[in-house]
Amino acid sequence: MKKYLITGLLVWMPLAVTIWVLLWVLGIINGIFGALVGATQAVAPVFHDPLERLLDVPGLGLVVVVGTLLLTGMFVANIFGQWALRQWDRLLTHIPIVKNIYSSVKQVSDTLFSSNGNAFREAVLVQYPHAGSWTIGFVTGKPGGEVAAALVEEHVSIYVPTTPNPTSGFFLMMPRSQVKPLSMSVDAALKHIISMGVVPPDGPPNNLPG
Known part of the structure; x- marks a missing residue:
C-alpha cells in the first residue's frame, strides 16, 4: 500500500505544483488588471459599470x-x-523617492533580461556556507x-539560490x-537546485519506487 501511495504521489505532485504556480501567476496578472480597471473607474466614473462587468470575464x-x-x-x-521611453524615464527619475526605486529596479531588470548582459548565463560551483x-x-x-x-x-558576483524556492537566496562576492x-x-x-539534488543535471531521475 505504501509503495502505491508514494508512486501515485510522484505522478500527481509535478502536475499539482505546476497548476499551483500557474494559478499564482494568473492571480498576480488579475490583480494588475483589477488595479488598472480601478484606476480607470476613478478617472472616468462614467465607465464604472461596464468596467465592473469586465472583471467577471474569466x-x-x-x-x-x-x-x-x-x-x-x-x-x-x-x-x-x-x-518616448527616454522621456518617460527622465520624468520618473526626477520624482523624489520614486526615482530611487524606479532607477534601481530598471537597472536590475536591464541587467538580467538584456540580451547583451551576462547575468544568470553561467552556473558555477562555490563553497558555501563553509569550506x-x-x-x-x-x-x-x-x-x-x-x-x-x-x-x-579579481572577484565575481554570485547569486546562491535557496531550495526548493530559487527566488530567494544569498548574494556573495x-x-x-x-x-x-x-x-x-x-x-x-x-x-537540480529546485529538486534538492534529486534531478541530476545529465538526465531524469529514476525515483519511482521499484
Missing part, C-alpha cells in the same frame, strides 16, 4: 496584460517609441566602484579563483 485579465506587453514592445521597438561544503550558484556580474577597489584580486565553472546550462542547474 481570463480577460491575462489577455489584456499580455496584449499590453506585446503592444508596448512593438511601440518601443521603433525610433519614436525609444524617444568543504559546495553548492551551485550563478554569476551575475563583477563588483564595481568602491567595492571593487577594496578587493585585492567571491574570488574568481575559488569559483568552479560548470558546463551545464542554467536551466539544468535550476532543475
